[in-house]
Every structure is written in structure tokens, then in C-alpha cells.
Amino acid sequence: MAFYEDFSKVYDQVMDQSLYDQWLAFTNRHLAKTTQSIFELACGSGALSVRLAQQGYQIVGLDISEEMLTLASQKATRAGVSIDFVAGDMRELSGLGPFDCVTCYSDSICYMEDLNEVKKVFSEVSSVLTKGGQFLFDVHSLHQMDAIFPGTSYHENEEDFAFLWDSFAGESAHAVIHELTFFVKDTDGKFVRKDEVHKERTYEIEQYLSALTDFSKVEVYADFTDDAPNQESLRWFFVCVK
Structure with missing residues (x-):
């Protein structure tokens, strides 16, 4: 599993920053109105965390890369927002939460080694969500x-x-x-x-759905839109309710 150790040095320069506005827009459309706290898994350099904090949400960001979290903390300071950044592995979230919503974007789930690890992440996410809380994430499509x-x-x-x-x-x-x-x-x-x-690595939509056993409702969309996936979709978005 890659930890973006050296990539952190140039990450913000090569990453398309407009993508964060699209992740933000998708999140805003699907967040429950009662949402107050959001836990961002694989928060990277904090671009989305800062945007969400600027909207008034209580944000905790987790990433496995200390280098990325340094960038994220600097970014939050420059933006004048308070965010708790935590170094950790999304496969082990004990002691954290509860949160109204958990997000995991930028195909970070695809970095799990196999489907068992994906299921482990889903289980850990469920454990830190409030009842009725949401889990929003995206993965690469088969195409x-x-x-x-x-x-x-x-x-x-x-x-x-x-x-x-x-x-x-x-x-x-x-x-x-x-x-x-x-x-x-x-x-x-x-x-x-x-x-x-x-x-x-990614899997069929049905395999993701079968792995989301702790969630009572799951909706799937494609490519930052609210449209259903098709054969040429590039990225699948899941909106899950515990």
C-alpha cells in the first residue's frame, strides 16, 4: 500500500484542484441537513477538509501519511479554520467518533489490498458513525x-x-x-x-454492495453527478446510511 511519502512534496501542484470543488458539491447535495460532524478518511493535504470546515462543519481528518498531514495542517492554518488531523489507518478506527458522516474520496478505498480489507474499512466506518449516519465514498469503475x-x-x-x-x-x-x-x-x-x-484495485458494484452489510440504505451514482452508473462511467460514488 502506498503512503504518498515523496508524492506529498508536489501533490498540490500536480493534483487538479477543481476536483475538490466537485467532491464538495457532491457532498453538499447528499449530506443530511442535521449533519454537524464529518470524519474525512484519507484526507491527504486537507483540501476538502478545509472547504468543509469553512462551511461550519466540525471536521476530523485522518491520513496514513505524516507528510500529507503536515501539508493539511499548514493549509488549515492559512485558511483560518480549526481541524483535528489524525495520523492513522482507515482499517483501524477504534477510539474515534462518533460522527454524523464519514467521507472517503479520491478512490482511496481502491488502495486496499483485497476485498477483505475493503470490508474491514466498511466495518470500521460503521463503528464510528452515529445511528442514521452517512458514509460517502468513491472508487474507480471497472471501465x-x-x-x-x-x-x-x-x-x-x-x-x-x-x-x-x-x-x-x-x-x-x-x-x-x-x-x-x-x-x-x-x-x-x-x-x-x-x-x-x-x-x-476495484470490484463490481454488486461486490461493494454485498460488503456494506452494516448499512440499511445504499445509493450509487457516477462521475460526481446524481446519475446512475453506466458502462463508460469512470468513478462510482456510494451514499450509505447506517
Whole structure:
């Protein structure tokens, strides 16, 4: 499982920031009106956490990467909002909560090694939700993993860093391997190379639904919209009620 250790250095520069506005819009459309507290799993550099906090919600953000949480704390300070950021693993949430809503976006569930780990996350989320609380998350679709990612490349060259992202089909069904290479300028002006490998995997919608046993209602949408998924959808969104 990748922890975005070196990626954190250039994450905000290569990440499409407009995506956070789309995650925010989707969340706002589906949040219960009574929601006060939100727990953001895999909060990364805090872009969505800050946006939600600015709307008045009580936010706790969790990420496995200490480097990402440093960026998130700095971002919250600059924005003038108070957010509790916690270093931890979404597969172990004991001692946290309860929360009115839990979110897990940016296909972070796809970083789980297998379906058993996915089920573990779902169980842990249920344990920190209030009765009637919501769980909002997204994953890559089968189409995205099988037909779009394999063989694609994204390269960016800036003054103080260069970034190469190449994707290949994984060994398991509906899996992909992302090979990331960074050249980041050090304090002495020299560029330092760092390499990371990120592995993602997704499953059929029915498998996700079968794993959400602790939730009484589950709705599935596609690509930041309120439309049902189709064969060419790239990202599936789940809105679950405990």
C-alpha cells in the first residue's frame, strides 16, 4: 500500500484542484441537513477538509501519511479554520467518533489490498458513525481500471520539479499499478530522484454492495453527478446510511 511519502512534496501542484470543488458539491447535495460532524478518511493535504470546515462543519481528518498531514495542517492554518488531523489507518478506527458522516474520496478505498480489507474499512466506518449516519465514498469503475488506466502516462516538468506517472495493468482482476517518479530540487539546487509504486484495485458494484452489510440504505451514482452508473462511467460514488 502506498503512503504518498515523496508524492506529498508536489501533490498540490500536480493534483487538479477543481476536483475538490466537485467532491464538495457532491457532498453538499447528499449530506443530511442535521449533519454537524464529518470524519474525512484519507484526507491527504486537507483540501476538502478545509472547504468543509469553512462551511461550519466540525471536521476530523485522518491520513496514513505524516507528510500529507503536515501539508493539511499548514493549509488549515492559512485558511483560518480549526481541524483535528489524525495520523492513522482507515482499517483501524477504534477510539474515534462518533460522527454524523464519514467521507472517503479520491478512490482511496481502491488502495486496499483485497476485498477483505475493503470490508474491514466498511466495518470500521460503521463503528464510528452515529445511528442514521452517512458514509460517502468513491472508487474507480471497472471501465476506468480495465480500459483507461493501463498504458497511460502523465508527465509534468516545472522549474523546481519533474513528475512522471505511468500506469500498467495489475496482476489481479480490475487492478492497476501506478509507477511514480519525481525529480525534486533540493536546497543545494540539485534534483533528487524519488520513485514510488502505487497499487489500486476495484470490484463490481454488486461486490461493494454485498460488503456494506452494516448499512440499511445504499445509493450509487457516477462521475460526481446524481446519475446512475453506466458502462463508460469512470468513478462510482456510494451514499450509505447506517
